Amino acid sequence: MQYSLYRHWSNINLLMNYSIYIHIPFCIQRCHYCDFNTYAGKESLIPDYIDALVEEIRIVSEYISGFPVHSIYFGGGTPSLIPVSEYQKLFKALFELTSIVDKCEISLEANPGTVSLPYLTGLRALGFNRISFGIQSTSASDLIRLGRTHTLDDILDAIVFARRAGFHNNNLDMINHLPWQDLNAWKNSLSRAVALAPEHFSIYSLMIEPGTSLHDWYQRGLVTPPDEDLGADMYEFTMDYLDRAGYEHYEISNWAKLAGENQFRCLHNMQYWLNQPYIGLGAGAHGYISSIRTENVPSIEKYIARMREISKLRVVSPETPATINSIPIDEITQMKDSMWLALRLVKDGVSLDQFERSFGYSVLEVFRDQIEELLLLGLIEWGGLTQSSLKLTRRGIMVANQVFLRFI
Secondary structure, eight states: OHHHHHHHHTTOOTTSOEEEEEEEOEESSOOTTOOSSOEESOGGGHHHHHHHHHHHHHHHHHHHTTSEEEEEEEEESOGGGSOHHHHHHHHHHHHHHSEEEEEEEEEEEEOGGGOOHHHHHHHHHHTOOEEEEEEEOSOHHHHHHHTOSOOHHHHHHHHHHHHHHTOOOEEEEEEEOOTTOOHHHHHHHHHHHHTTOOSEEEEEEOOOOTTSHHHHHHHTTSOOOOOHHHHHHHHHHHHHHHHHTTEEEEETTEEEEOBTTBOOSOHHHHHHHTTOOEEEESTTOEEEETTEEEEEOOOHHHHHHHHHOGGGOOOOTTOOTTEEEEEEOOHHHHHHHHHHHHHTOTTTOEEHHHHHHHHSSOHHHHHHHHHHHHHHTTSEEEETTTTOEEEEOHHHHHTHHHHHGGGO
């Protein structure tokens, strides 16, 4: 084991920060648009699932205990279905077995209808310091059509409870471009959300994914995807409206409040966009460590069973007994990923210096043709005082996927 750890980790920069993603796949009911790895009606498995997560944390601690962890993100599913007492077990394992830095960002995704003041107070006392509320809309009819279990009153209560519990870094997740939604409806939904004064917004255009109820309705002719031009109008309105409201548009779908020295960009998601290492724990979780992408078994029951049978499963880091796929990523793919992911950062873009430090080549050596074409089309531009970065233009932001395809 010592040899295999060295073989896989000898090229790691020990000064690099790491992140941990923990997947919580439980939901009260599955939303009509959701294609995530989530399961409804299995809450009885929560205690066994938490025990399995503790075991997976123990295993990965063998090779990350010395690496600084600067963000931990509990995603789902509905992580706010997990009792505080179960989170205490996870936090005990995390803080005993990993090197968590001071002021580590610890985020929880939450459904507004599942939280109370005592619950959020308990989470804050444990160490959570950021909440991401999946409100999706501030229209009651939208919530019903999307299959959400919360109400507008739940949204208001959740924000109030979070503030009283001591959370001062709150995100609102929203969706627009709904099949029944016009521009005025989106303007009203967003303006009501802004009035709640969150520190951060994550706003996505609805995708009708196979396997969802919404996709079934689409195939039966019950809903039709909205016009793409309307989606572009919604996006442009969002950019301009949130800019006037004092939010920095720092990533394609994310806005952070500008508040003096306070930094409300999502540190954990920045890890992904900068193509930095993260551990994925739990059923269906993905990780990216030492140029290896990992994927865990998606089934809750199979995840629990695998973590109980660790003595029967031989693994080599960064795998765990829950891993079903482990894929080495070659250098050119890493370079491509670093380009399109960093271009998502509409304020910062691709740092030429960071790219060369990471790979030993200049961006222009590797991607000259793509860059020259995109500059000519007016989709990217040089940024920074010393022209030391490449970033999307406003026009490029509007057709970002076309830019990304040049590097995929």
